[in-house]
Amino acid sequence: RFLCLGKSLRGKSLFSLYSSDGRRMRPIAxxxxTDAESYFYERKAIESL
Structure with missing residues (x-):
């Protein structure tokens, strides 16, 4: 399983969970x-600049 933190086209912060069988990715949820996840995401985004 893999997770992804990101923003939607409307600017909403989203947490996504995926699974992979080696050939394709399937979204699970x-x-x-959360506020803590959003803070982490924003902090890491600034660090990567």
Whole structure:
């Protein structure tokens, strides 16, 4: 399983969970990020600049 933190086209912070069989990725679930996840995402985004 893999996770992805990101923003939607409307700017909402999203947490997504995926699975992979080696050939394709399948989404399992997507939900809004918690405040802690959003803080982590924003901090890492600034560090990568």
């Amino acid at each position: 997507t939900r809004p990020m």
